[in-house]
Amino acid sequence: MTSRYQSPSVASDGQALPSLRRRQNRLREAAIHRLLVACALVSIFTTVGIVVMLVVQAAGFFKEVSILEFFTGTRWTPLFDPQHFGVLPLLGGTFLTAAIAILVALPIGLASAIYLSEYAKDRVRRVLKPLLEILAGVPTVVYGYFALTFVTPLLQNIFPNMIVFNALSAGLVMGMMIIPMVSSLSEDAMVAVPRSLRNAAYGLGATRFEVATRVVMPAAVSGIVAACILALSRAVGETMIVAIAAGSTPKLTLNPLESIQTMTAYIVQISLGETPHGTVEYYTIFAVGLLLFIMTLLMNLIGQWFVRRYRQRY
Amino acid sequence: MRNGLTFYRHLKKRKLKGNILSLIFLGSTMVGTLVLIVLIVDVLRDGVGWLDWQFLTSFPSRKPEEAGLLSALFGTLWVMTLTALFSFPIGIGTAIYLEEYAPDNRLKRFIQTNINNLAGVPSIVYGLLGLSLFVQALAMGRSVLAGALTLTLMSLPVIIIAAQEAIRSVPEAHRLGAFALGASRWQVVRNIVLPSALPGILTGTILAMSRAIGEAAPMIAISALVYLTFIPSNPLDRFTVLPIQIFNWVSRPQEDFQHLAAAGIIVLLVVLLSMNAAAIFLRNRYQKRTEE
Amino acid sequence: MESNTTCLEVKQLELWYGNFQALRDISMAVPHNRITAIIGPSGCGKSSLLRCFNRMNDLIPGARVKGEVLFDGRNIYAADVDPTEVRYRIGMVFQKPNPFPKSVFENVAFGPRVNGITDNLAEVVEHALHRAALWDEVKDRLHKSAMELSGGQQQRLCIARALALEPEVILMDEPCSALDPVATLKIEDLMRNLAEEYTIIIVTHNMQQAARVSDMAAFMMMEEDRAGVLVEHGPTSQLFTNPKDKRTEDYITGRFG
Numbered sequence: 127m128t129s130r131y132q133s134p135s136v137a138s139d140g141q142a143l144p145s146l147r148r149r150q151n152r153l154r155e156a157a158i159h160r161l162l163v164a165c166a167l168v169s170i171f172t173t174v175g176i177v178v179m180l181v182v183q184a185a186g187f188f189k190e191v192s193i194l195e196f197f198t199g200t201r202w203t204p205l206f207d208p209q210h211f212g213v214l215p216l217l218g219g220t221f222l223t224a225a226i227a228i229l230v231a232l233p234i235g236l237a238s239a240i241y242l243s244e245y246a247k248d249r250v251r252r253v254l255k256p257l258l259e260i261l262a263g264v265p266t267v268v269y270g271y272f273a274l275t276f277v278t279p280l281l282q283n284i285f286p287n288m289i290v291f292n293a294l295s296a297g298l299v300m301g302m303m304i305i306p307m308v309s310s311l312s313e314d315a316m317v318a319v320p321r322s323l324r325n326a327a328y329g330l331g332a333t334r335f336e337v338a339t340r341v342v343m344p345a346a347v348s349g350i351v352a353a354c355i356l357a358l359s360r361a362v363g364e365t366m367i368v369a370i371a372a373g374s375t376p377k378l379t380l381n382p383l384e385s386i387q388t389m390t391a392y393i394v395q396i397s398l399g400e401t402p403h404g405t406v407e408y409y410t411i412f413a414v415g416l417l418l419f420i421m422t423l424l425m426n427l428i429g430q431w432f433v434r435r436y437r438q439r440y
Numbered sequence: 441m442r443n444g445l446t447f448y449r450h451l452k453k454r455k456l457k458g459n460i461l462s463l464i465f466l467g468s469t470m471v472g473t474l475v476l477i478v479l480i481v482d483v484l485r486d487g488v489g490w491l492d493w494q495f496l497t498s499f500p501s502r503k504p505e506e507a508g509l510l511s512a513l514f515g516t517l518w519v520m521t522l523t524a525l526f527s528f529p530i531g532i533g534t535a536i537y538l539e540e541y542a543p544d545n546r547l548k549r550f551i552q553t554n555i556n557n558l559a560g561v562p563s564i565v566y567g568l569l570g571l572s573l574f575v576q577a578l579a580m581g582r583s584v585l586a587g588a589l590t591l592t593l594m595s596l597p598v599i600i601i602a603a604q605e606a607i608r609s610v611p612e613a614h615r616l617g618a619f620a621l622g623a624s625r626w627q628v629v630r631n632i633v634l635p636s637a638l639p640g641i642l643t644g645t646i647l648a649m650s651r652a653i654g655e656a657a658p659m660i661a662i663s664a665l666v667y668l669t670f671i672p673s674n675p676l677d678r679f680t681v682l683p684i685q686i687f688n689w690v691s692r693p694q695e696d697f698q699h700l701a702a703a704g705i706i707v708l709l710v711v712l713l714s715m716n717a718a719a720i721f722l723r724n725r726y727q728k729r730t731e732e
Numbered sequence: 733m734e735s736n737t738t739c740l741e742v743k744q745l746e747l748w749y750g751n752f753q754a755l756r757d758i759s760m761a762v763p764h765n766r767i768t769a770i771i772g773p774s775g776c777g778k779s780s781l782l783r784c785f786n787r788m789n790d791l792i793p794g795a796r797v798k799g800e801v802l803f804d805g806r807n808i809y810a811a812d813v814d815p816t817e818v819r820y821r822i823g824m825v826f827q828k829p830n831p832f833p834k835s836v837f838e839n840v841a842f843g844p845r846v847n848g849i850t851d852n853l854a855e856v857v858e859h860a861l862h863r864a865a866l867w868d869e870v871k872d873r874l875h876k877s878a879m880e881l882s883g884g885q886q887q888r889l890c891i892a893r894a895l896a897l898e899p900e901v902i903l904m905d906e907p908c909s910a911l912d913p914v915a916t917l918k919i920e921d922l923m924r925n926l927a928e929e930y931t932i933i934i935v936t937h938n939m940q941q942a943a944r945v946s947d948m949a950a951f952m953m954m955e956e957d958r959a960g961v962l963v964e965h966g967p968t969s970q971l972f973t974n975p976k977d978k979r980t981e982d983y984i985t986g987r988f989g
Binding site: 150154158163166169170171173183218241243261267269274305334335336356362364366368369390394399409412415422423430 | 462473478494551557558566568571572576593624653702715729
């Protein structure tokens with residue numbers, strides 16, 4: 127951790143002149159200050175690095191492929207002849223799985239937030255919250271395994287013609303993964319609603335349920351919106367579950383029983399192979415990565431804006 | 441009493457509705473716990489039979505009964521040690537700068553927003569950054585060092601935010617008291633702020649590390665899918681880590697490899713749980729000491 | 733309703749928060765259509781006692797009540813009584829104005845809505861706002877946020893919100909402590925008007941206010957273990973001019989508290 131450095135020649139020697147000591151102190155303070163600024167700059171350089179790296183190499187891609195084709199093409203076959211570079215199938219796959227995940231996580235996460243903030247006694251909360259945190263800490267590769275070897279066979283009992291790799295089980299498991307996120311972000315917003323508003327409603331004869339749904343939830347709405355957007359962003363950027371369980375066939379479809387490919391899973395697929403540098407196939411992952419980065423960045427910015435809104439209000 | 445009849449008729453309905461929905465809320469809260477239990481039971485059932493000494497001490501193999509995760513275990517150890525070494529000082533340094541030094545101006549707000557955004561960048565994007573920057577531009581190759589630096593950049597935002605919260609929880613009065621005794625800013629930070637913030641910082645760091653250990657996506661971009669039959673001996677060696685090895689096994693169609701994956705998951709979860717336990721232990725011990 | 737009959741009667745009431753006894757052996761009667769003021773030094777349990785009248789203490793984990801509070805002869809702490817019903821019939825106004833972050837109209841309509849009274853909602857709201865002497869000030873901004881009103885207006889809105897349920901009793905917990913003197917006077921005028929139809933219990937630390945508005949007064953103090961006790965209660969004029977208890981006299985003449 128921090129060094130125990132304390133200019134020993136001065137500190138241990140009581141006869142040192144105070145002015146010398148002060149000068150040494152000043153020098154040390156200045157050096158430390160510079161060191162700390164350098165630490166803080168690492169995060170700035172990380173962002174610059176991400177943007178430059180993505181833009182420069184995506185530019186290598188867009189030299190070969192027009193932006194119009196990238197955004198409007200409905201086929202994505204960079205590894206086969208004839209090559210097509212339309213990103214819509216990857217985008218569609220991403221949104222299909224993310225939408226399923228949100229449909230699972232939103233109601234369950236919101237309901238558990240209400241339970242934890244309005245109903246649960248302290249003792250119950252102290253048990254349930256760490257359990258949710260563990261759920262959030264399970265590595266995504268484990269969720270991928272769970273989706274492929276447990277959820278998919280289970281679902282195949284219901285949909286016998288469903289294939290092994292499909293958007294549904296990946297989306298469902300992804301939803302379970304982001305339940306803790308929706309729940310804890312919404313709970314934060316609900317806990318921030320002042321006690322006095324709850325008392326006012328109880329004083330008017332409202333039941334606990336009415337207080338929760340008619341006073342607390344409306345007052346916490348911007349925090350709940352933030353929770354949804356941030357969770358959506360997390361789902362869009364999630365990689366391993368979809369790489370393992372959703373398949374690797376880019377397809378523009380709304381049918382969750384089909385095999386699809388997401389943007390993240392595509393990047394993994396190329397990273398695994400030995401695609402040579404400098405080829406357009408290699409640059410595709412940076413074009414896709416840039417799009418992914420911009421999408422999640424926008425969602426995060428909007429989400430944080432909503433969080434700030436409820437924090438300011440109370 | 442006014443509106444008596446309407447009120448009572450309505451009250452019954454309201455209470456019934458409230459009771460039903462409170463059960464639904466409780467049920468939803470249990471879903472998470474239930475998923476966790478099912479997941480753990482499923483993994484244990486699939487993998488525990490394959491978990492033995494031979495599994496822990498063998499290299500990967502094409503024959504499932506001979507395969508093990510020795511190289512992945514050591515790879516994870518290597519990467520984590522280096523990542524902790526890099527990210528801990530930089531993370532704390534940034535947090536100290538933002539909380540104790542930086543004037544409250546545009547620059548500080550920019551750095552803060554930037555850190556919040558970095559925390560939300562998908563991990564695979566960090567993988568692409570590491571691949572372009574460390575593996576290629578800085579010519580480190582697909583090495584332990586490149587992997588550790590990538591995970592460092594990925595964990596930094598989480599560590600910084602946790603450290604900031606811990607530092608912020610130190611009461612302002614303590615700082616003022618030390619300043620009033622003529623302490624310099626760094627002396628205040630070192631002697632007053634850091635000792636009481638350390639348990640929180642440690643906990644946050646260990647949790648960030650345990651998240652990094654489980655990350656497969658950025659590591660795949662750095663290391664690709666290698667078949668390593670040696671233990672890395674220096675930071676520039678090639679490497680593999682537990683999540684990659686698990687992913688490798690999951691992706692094979694043969695049933696036996698699925699069981700190997702489950703066994704690997706058990707090892708990974710045990711590592712993660714012991715790290716979390718260590719975090720809690722450290723925190724408790726430290727808190728007791730400062731109270732004495 | 734006739735006056736001078738008992739509306740609420742407290743019998744040997746005790747209140748604990750966990751192991752801490754907040755109220756000890758309180759017995760008093762609150763007459764119909766009068767304003768009863770509860771006064772005393774801060775921390776003596778005035779607000780805790782007020783919250784016993786509509787079972788708001790039920791919401792605090794670890795709170796326990798012993799003894800009875802009879803409302804029109806029926807114990808509101810009896811096993812078959814729903815606290816929701818008690819709070820429906822006994823309204824409450826809090827120390828700090830606490831309007832919901834909704835429109836003026838929705839604030840007043842909240843009580844009737846949750847209690848299933850949705851006929852003539854506009855009339856109910858207008859009537860309540862009239863009686864809280866707020867209608868003229870808000871009639872053009874009924875659908876704007878209540879948070880934009882001034883502090884005094886917000887507090888009258890909270891009174892209107894309670895009135896919309898046509899309660900029989902209104903509890904007021906230091907309703908003017910967050911307001912300036914002009915707004916305070918408006919609320920006091922309003923209270924005098926409301927006393928013609930409602931039983932009002934007000935907690936206040938302001939002696940002048942108690943003397944100005946109340947018909948009856950109850951003086952509370954805290955004993956050495958910090959439990960609140962009722963020292964004396966009776967007509968306000970008598971309590972202020974001719975207190976029976978030495979401690980009341982000391983407090984009123986400003987010797988402590």
